[in-house]
Amino acid sequence: MLKGILGAKRAVPSPDTPAPDNGAPLQQSERLTLLDEVERSGLGWFWASDAKGHLTYLSAALAERIGKPLEDLLGQPMATVFVPTDREGRGKSLALMLGAHKAFNGLAVEAVHLQGGAVLRFSGQPMFGEEGRFIGFRGTSADITEEFRREEETERLAKYDSLTGLSNRHRMAHKIENTLKAFQAARRNCAVMMLDLDRFKQVNDTLGHAAGDELLRQVAERLTRAVDRDCEIGRLGGDEFQVLLPDMDDRGELGEIAMRIITMLRQPYSLADGRCVIGASVGVAIAPHDGVTREEIVRAADLALYSAKNSGRGQYRFYSGELENDTIFRRRLEENLGSALADEELFLRFEPMIEADSGYVRKLEAHVCWNHAQRGEIDEEEFAEILEGSSHVCDVGLWAIRSACHHASTWPESLRVAVNVPVALFMLPDFVDEVAQALHEAGLAPGRLDLEVSEAVFLGDNAVVDRAMGGLNRLGVPLTLDEFGSGFSSLAYLRRAPFSAVKIDRKLIAAAEHEEGDDLALVRAIVALAGALAMQTIAGGIETTGLLSALQGAGVQFVQGPIYCEPVDQATLAEVLSAGGWRIEPSAKRKYRARRRTVFRKIHVIHDDHSYEVTLRNLSRSGALIQGLADVPKGTQFVVDLGGGQLAVATVIRSSGDTQGLEFEHPLIDDGAGGLCTRNRVSPYALAAAGAPLAALGPGAYQAMPGGNLGQGGSVPLFAYAAPGRNEAA
Incomplete structure (x- = not known):
């Protein structure tokens, strides 16, 4: 029997053929014993089917492995008991393979009622009787579950990101490539989104890489929920993500999806090591409008993302042909910053900072603008975008401090000037000496210059940071912690540095008006904390009377924004100050001056x-x-x-x-x-x-x-x- 089951394709002898008289009963008994031992050991299992594909024999050990009584399996069509695994492809119907009457080898199958359980490797040989009549299959089987699962995991890791479970860079590239080719032939559209997390590096640096990994896993979960339609989502590495959206060219819908992603990803995250808030920027490109190949579409989405990040982050952009020109022009502007300083094309505007209780202007915040020879006037918002990451950031920062000190020396002594200090400038070894020199040249008292620094300075060398802060403290220059509450705030910063004020992050201020509960409560908590540490609180970007009332109720001491006054030039400032103390009443009629293109x-x-x-x-x-x-x-x-x-x-x-x-x-x-x-x-x-x-x-x-x-x-x-x-x- 064993030889019949394992035998190659040959004619089966007739049942009437007499057995040779050479100890055949003993030999037959040995064969059956050997068959039983092989089956029980798991080294090999055997099966047989009739011409219709019904099971006529199955090793009892195999039936036990798949967890079903042998008597329930015999007589059943094999195709209803076993199916090829997903990796083999459901298109490979076992019934068709058996119906072809051809040998097969190494087919991985699973029991129908035990999906995800035992995986078996089947091999089969067709058997033919007299006159070539097909009478069924004889075959072998083996348990390959562990081997199959290892290969499956290896295959998964080759296609999916091990941290988030999303598609990896290789799979996304393959998916986009194939989709675009298929859609080009079918004349269909598809969109690609590029995402980049804002402030993720700061979370990694402050809370550690384990917290960063957990944050990425939570981002992946939120991203999957945010895109509630057929799509492919991938993590390209680091904090970069990609979304492929088939059959999408409606920019209204795409904008809604992008905004939903941004909104969901900027909600607070709870990690084992603390609470944090990050953001996201999104670039969108659509095939075939923005390109027809993977390289063209991905490059277009990248340019759109670059534009979104340069425009203040937490935004989305659609690709347009102008973006490339804007990118080239922006790089040229960055290169021209050096000559702008030499040719005295830069100038300052000053934004009033008002004491909330009295309405009097107590401080003026300096903003750098550029009177470009070809472009015309570049306002403070656009200039800040150009300056970020430029090699001239320190030169411009020092110029702003010197220029602000010079202007402030002509103001009434009750007015102070505030200047934002880039991180790179703050970390210079001679920064404190440069500040002292600027004060000396302008004849300005150190207490009238307020330097604003962000929490990002604490991510640098501790010794350098402590030396700079200690030097400024001895010099008598007040320090303000800028963008407090931006996502990686730490009480350790407030204990460690001699700050005289904290400036609450503008996004948190805006959320305090539009979202109920927690955000305004958080503002109150910051005000209470600052008060306990003898620090003042500042809130900017205020546009409505409702928000102003809420902030005053929370105890914020200094306010600024369009509801009071937008930044003014030196000529306007001189005219206002000549009339004496400057007091401004808030007005809801004042609207934010939208950036004019x-x-x-x-x-x-x-x-x-x-x-x-x-x-x-x-x-x-x-x-x-x-x-x-x-x-x-x-x-x-x-x-x-x-x-x-x-x-x-x-x-x-x-x-x-x-x-x-x-x-x-x-x-x-x-x-x-x-x-x-x-x-x-x-x-x-x-x-x-x-x-x-x-x-x-x-x-x-x-x-x-x-x-x-x-x-x-x-x-x-x-x-x-x-x-x-x-x-x-x-």
């Missing part, structure tokens, strides 16, 4: 089959103001080409001479950069169908679309340009 730019509007170049005067969610066409009647419909595949249907609702007011059929949405964009864009696949190349499009590249022939043939242009000397069609 160039509004005037050339765009195209399409009517019938003609495209006209006009000037975009302004843009809102619901409409736009354009200039350049003469006597366009109300009710005229245009397709407005905002560039980069953005087409918006609009109707003229106001018209006066060469200026028209347009109302969009569908409102624009936030682009994540403080601007506006359309939800969807013209797909390059639509252009490819008309013979255009399948590639990311530049502004106005819609000749294959209706109205895109730019006046080449077709009807006579209906509108004329108002500006003299222009052709009727662009």
Whole structure:
């Protein structure tokens, strides 16, 4: 019997064939004993099936291993008892393999009712009777559970991040590559998000790498919950994550997902070593609009992420063709900082800091701005983004201290000046000497200069930090701990350093108004802690009377923000101070001055089959103001080409001479950069169908679309340009 089960493909002798008379009964008994011993030892198990694939024999030890009585298994179709493992692929139907009447070897299977349990390796040989008639299979089996699980874990580690369980860099690259290729053939869209955690390094440095690892695991869990749709999420390494979103090109939905990610990831985390708060920045690119290959899409998402981080972090950005130019221009600005100092292009604006109880200005915070020869005036927010990470950060910081001391020396003695000190500058060996020299040259009392430093200075060399703080204390220069509550605050910092004030982090201040309970309670706790340590408290960025009242109720002593006054230049400041003490009443009518970018730019509007170049005067969610066409009647419909595949249907609702007011059929949405964009864009696949190349499009590249022939043939242009000397069609 053993030989029959293990035998190669051959004819089976007829039952009527007489057995040779050579001690056959004894030999047969030895064979059966050997078979039993082999089966019991687990060295090999045996099985057999009939021509229909039903089990006719199964080792009792094998039945025991899979946990089912032998009598319940015999007579059952093999395909209903065993299935190939996931690694083998469910597409490999055991019934089809048996039906093919061909030998197979090394097939890994699991018992149907014990998924995730024992894994067996099956081999089978077809058996044929007289005249080549197929009569069934004979085969062997072995338990390979441990070996299979080891291989499975090795395979998993090759594809997934061992810390978070998310896809790793290699798997994400493979997934994006294959998805883009398949979607290009099917003319489908997909989006890629690049994420980077803000302030993660500070958590690692202050709480340790074990806490950092636990934080990453919690981030992965939140990220999985935040993206509640079909997607692939991966960790690329460090604090970088990536999300692949198939069939997504609606920037409204993508913006909502990005904002949900940012909101969820910035909620407090509870770790074994303490509580922390971090943030996240997100860059978004969409195929095929922003590229058609993995390299193009990932690079576009990276550029969008870089823009989000440079714009203050905790934000998202969509990729646009302008980002690359902005990146190049920003690098040039960083390179030009040295000449800006030499050519005296930098100047200071001063933001009032008001005593909450009296309303009097007690301190002025200095902000560095740049009067650039080509770009024009670069305000304090944009300049801070340019300066961050620049090699000139120390030079600019020292200039700001010297310039602030010089200006403050002309003010009334009751006014002090505050200057933010970059970490790199604070760590210079001769920093205290430079401050002393600036005070001496300006003739300013040390107590009138307030230096603001962030908690990040404590991540440097302890000896250097202690020496600088001790030197400033002996010099008599007050210190303010900036951005307190930003995510890695430690009471040890307050005990260790001679701070005279703490400045509460602006995000915590904003949350105290918009979120109930904990955030305002945290502000109260900081105020109480500062009071116990004889420190003053400062809150900035206040825009509403409700927030101001809440902060005053919490006991905050000094306040600043648009509700009082925005930063002013030296000329305005001199005029105000000449009238005596400066007292400011808060007003809800004062609004934050949104950062102004160039509004005037050339765009195209399409009517019938003609495209006209006009000037975009302004843009809102619901409409736009354009200039350049003469006597366009109300009710005229245009397709407005905002560039980069953005087409918006609009109707003229106001018209006066060469200026028209347009109302969009569908409102624009936030682009994540403080601007506006359309939800969807013209797909390059639509252009490819008309013979255009399948590639990311530049502004106005819609000749294959209706109205895109730019006046080449077709009807006579209906509108004329108002500006003299222009052709009727662009």
